Amino acid sequence: MPHHRAILEGTDWASLATVCGTGGSLPTTLARFIDPDPVVRTAAVDDALREVTHQNTIYEATVPVACYVAAVLHHPVIAAGDSGTDAGMPPHRPTVVRLLEWLGDTAYDADDECVAISERHCGEGFLDEDREMRAFRELRPALFSAVRPLLDHDDAQVREAAFVAAVPLAEHPALATHRAELVGHARRLLATGTDRHHRDRALDAMKAWGHDTGDLENADDIAARERYARLKAERDSWWAAGGTGGYSESPPF
Structure with missing residues (x-):
């Protein structure tokens, strides 16, 4: 994955379509993802991801935004978490969790099931015409490489968000050998996790990979x-x- 500054400076953001226009303002907003102030980071994440998130659509700007998100997941500011947040502020998810959740949601919007549904409605040449979705799907191995180290994070929130993001990324044929590793993480999540969405994703993944989940369901x-x-x-x-x-x-x- 390129360095995050190279992504910001090497992308013609103004030429890329977003939800309501083009991505000309994205470099400034994305740069604030690594601001030391968690309040600034939270606002920046809201503003930037809103530009490329609407009705399960992959936009032209989605792929470089995903590259940038992956590139900053391990930045010292992001890795340090939001423990310095003012105690008087309302609780919020750490920046790294929010970024992982967005990567996971976007990956599910471009997963094999979404492609199959689109092909039923639009014909088998759907991916040939949808360059944005095709580009995101081709990026999955690089995104997985950025997410994978967080599967063993000390914070359960981060671990679970990383797992949920990793599952649709691992559909890429080049990542098939990593699915056995993810099964171990799924079992760990199901043994301790209580989040309904996370448990559903873990159970669905294990079933899709041919594993019996009867002894794991509560x-x-x-x-x-x-x-x-x-x-x-x-x-x-x-x-x-x-x-x-x-x-x-x-x-x-």
Whole structure:
């Protein structure tokens, strides 16, 4: 991965499409990701990622932003965490966790399932036409290399966020050998973690990789799985009925 300054200075940001225009302001905002003041960092992360995050779309500016995020994950300011935050401030997730979460969410927006869905709707040549998604998918090995060291971080928040980001990145064929390592991290997460989203990702990954999860699920996992299945059945029924009727509750998708 190039140095973060090289990414800022070597990218023609103003020529790249974002959610509402072009990325001309991104270099200034991205540079504040490593500001010593956690308040400045938080605002910068909000502002920059908002420019490339909307309705599961990969924009032209998404790939260089992802490169920059990966390049600063281990920067001393980011690695030091936000322990110096004023005690009077409302609690917030550490910068490194927020960046990992964004990488993971974006990777899921470009994963094999999303490609398969798009190909069903747009034809098998979908990836040939979607240069932005293709570019992000090609970047996955480099992103994984940046995320991987954080899988063993001392902070459980960081470990779990790194794992959730690593799973969709590891779909790249060049990373297949790393999936066995991720299974070990999934087991660790499922043994101690309580976050519903993280547990779902871990269980889904293990099932996708051919592992039995029966001995790893707890009562909440089983209840969540049954609820998701019920909502999926209701959604399928709704589509089959031409979009009439409703759900018993809001679906998780």
